[in-house]
Amino acid sequence: MEDSTEAVDARTRILRTALKVFASKGYAQASTREICQRAGVNVAGIHYYFGDKASLYQELFQIPERMIRPPIILDEADTSLEAGLDAWYRHIMTFVLDADSGSHMRLLFLREQVDPSGLLDVDRVGIIGLYHAQLVRFLKRHLRIEESDSALNQLAFTLVGMAMVFYVERAAIRQLTPGLMESEEDLEAVVERMACHALAAVEAERLRRTSL
Amino acid sequence: MEDSTEAVDARTRILRTALKVFASKGYAQASTREICQRAGVNVAGIHYYFGDKASLYQELFQIPERMIRPPIILDEADTSLEAGLDAWYRHIMTFVLDADSGSHMRLLFLREQVDPSGLLDVDRVGIIGLYHAQLVRFLKRHLRIEESDSALNQLAFTLVGMAMVFYVERAAIRQLTPGLMESEEDLEAVVERMACHALAAVEAERLRRTSL
DNA sequence: CTATTTAATTCAAGCGCTTGCTTGAATTAA
DNA sequence: TTAATTCAAGCAAGCGCTTGAATTAAATAG
Structure with a gap:
């Protein structure tokens, strides 16, 4: 015991x-x-x-639900693109980092996402679905898009992937580049840069759309 | 049989x-x-x-090795940033898409990356390591950086993640956004946009470094 | 070419272990 | 006394792996 x-x-x-x-x-x-x-x-x-x-x-999987809810800030109308992305990555990165120490529930959700057991309702599983959907809403508002299309969906997945790689490959990342995910300051810097890169990708997509 | x-x-x-x-x-x-x-x-x-x-x-895992080698184009000195990123994502996305139909070996490698068996030499395993290292070399050349630092490593992982999410979450992606990964044309468009977003992220990092 | 010996391969059976799960009795609480 | 809980023991099934015999192929001898 x-x-x-x-x-x-x-x-x-x-x-x-x-x-x-x-x-x-x-x-x-x-x-x-x-x-x-x-x-x-x-x-x-x-x-x-x-x-x-x-x-x-x-x-x-009956208990939590609210534990895995994406950050509400993104759905508030007055959140800027920069602030939204920054908040989103800060949220999702603590989420990811939790996986090692502390929140087993989140690790369980992430694991179920990457390697499904086949026992859960499809509806209940999709954290990625939740986060993706929120990102799509957020991006639609800021890119002034009425109907989401393939490109927008892809962009949202791309933004998800930028953070996800830090969960899926965290062992490899720690080994390959020490000093990237150790201290609290490391994480802060990572989030800041991640938001910066993400913002650039979003702006590139905005430009890509106007030039079509 | x-x-x-x-x-x-x-x-x-x-x-x-x-x-x-x-x-x-x-x-x-x-x-x-x-x-x-x-x-x-x-x-x-x-x-x-x-x-x-x-x-x-x-x-x-004795057999292949060359199967998982990253594309050489990136290591050639005269490859532009745009061309390199485009070639890299084209290569890695066919790699990822192979997973469902055809190359079981690649699926095996990806699986070993995400969920290691613990039976392989650490050196032999790291496809992500290979691809990451090549990206770092490529980025160092184009951003004119002598010594790779945390930010550069992070950027490389980010670029990896943009593609990786399409492997790890391909089931969810297919369900959430049909018409993104079905036909050959879909894939072509995905790669093109992916390279575009990646390029923007790299340029953002370049800007971020000069403004420090 | 045939017969015999030798080696390589295939096979059914089963061993020891772990798995998820069950059972009926023992124990505890109401 | 009655109900709720805990327990040791064990069942059937699947696991990786082993074994000694049966079978087949190859090599050698008459």
């Missing part, structure tokens, strides 16, 4: 431990025995409280 | 099938029994020819 907080009933102890194990190993590679052992619960506990492994996993 | 080409010895039949199965399920989730069954070979075949599952997996 590793959950130091006593006086927590077995059910939530299972939930908390399952969250960690699923987040670190993924659904398929996580074993119910390990979850129960680390939670200090008999193996039958999962069946007793949740039915089976899949239901336990799905239960984890 | 699904390998229609007859007169292929058991060893290569195992190799070919293993490639498909590993590529579609990943190392841990792929079972030796399935590989052997689909290859039309007894389960002992893997042990007989390769020793064990891990060695078979590693054997797959």
Whole structure:
């Protein structure tokens, strides 16, 4: 048993431990025995409280929702392009960085996005969908576009990708370029530059559209 | 047995099938029994020819090397920034698109990048490392930078990320925005815009550096 | 060319282990 | 007494891997 907080009933102890194990190993590679052992619960506990492994996993995705909501600032009408992009990357990068230390739930969501278990409703999964959709709205407003087209969607995905690579490849990035993601100041600088590059891409798209 | 080409010895039949199965399920989730069954070979075949599952997996990574080499054009001195970025994204996007139909080897490499098996030499793994390093060289030349710093490395990762999101999220992208990655013309347009956005980001970085 | 020996290959069976899950009894709380 | 919870034990299935025999191919001898 590793959950130091006593006086927590077995059910939530299972939930908390399952969250960690699923987040670190993924659904398929996580074993119910390990979850129960680390939670200090008999193996039958999962069946007793949740039915089976899949239901336990799905239960984890019932709770949060607000945890993964994209930042509201982008939807406010008076947010400038610069400020919006800056806020968005600051938000999404803390989100990404959380993955290593702290928020297992976010790691779980990201993992589900990259390597789906196949157990969740398609609607519930898409954080990328949520963030993409918000970006599209934001870009439509600032580029004064009525109907979103392929190019706009692509641009939004591109802006997502600029941040996503820092999650998917964070191990490689740390190894290849130390001093890029270590301290809090590093992250601050990264966000600032990222917003700058993103802004340039958006402006390029604006220019591209007028010249057509 | 699904390998229609007859007169292929058991060893290569195992190799070919293993490639498909590993590529579609990943190392841990792929079972030796399935590989052997689909290859039309007894389960002992893997042990007989390769020793064990891990060695078979590693054997797959002995062959290619040149398959994953980044495009040489970028290292030629007379390649312009525009032309280089365009060529680079054209190359990497066919690479990414291959993943679904055809080159299982590339899918295997990408999978190993995103979800490492832990069985490969670190040196052999890093396609992202290769591509990133080439981009850094390319950018150093065009931005006239002597020593690469955090900002330059970040920019290179950003350029990688712009393409990578189309691999990692290709399922979501296809669902969210049909008509972005279907036909050959779609891809052509995507590459063109991608290069345009990337160019803007690079120029933004150039400007950012002079204004410091 | 045939017969015999030798080596290479294929095979079914199964071992030990881990997986998710079940069960009926023991324990605790109401 | 009754209900809720915990438990050890174990089942069936899948896993990677092993084994010794059966089969086939290759090499050698008559």
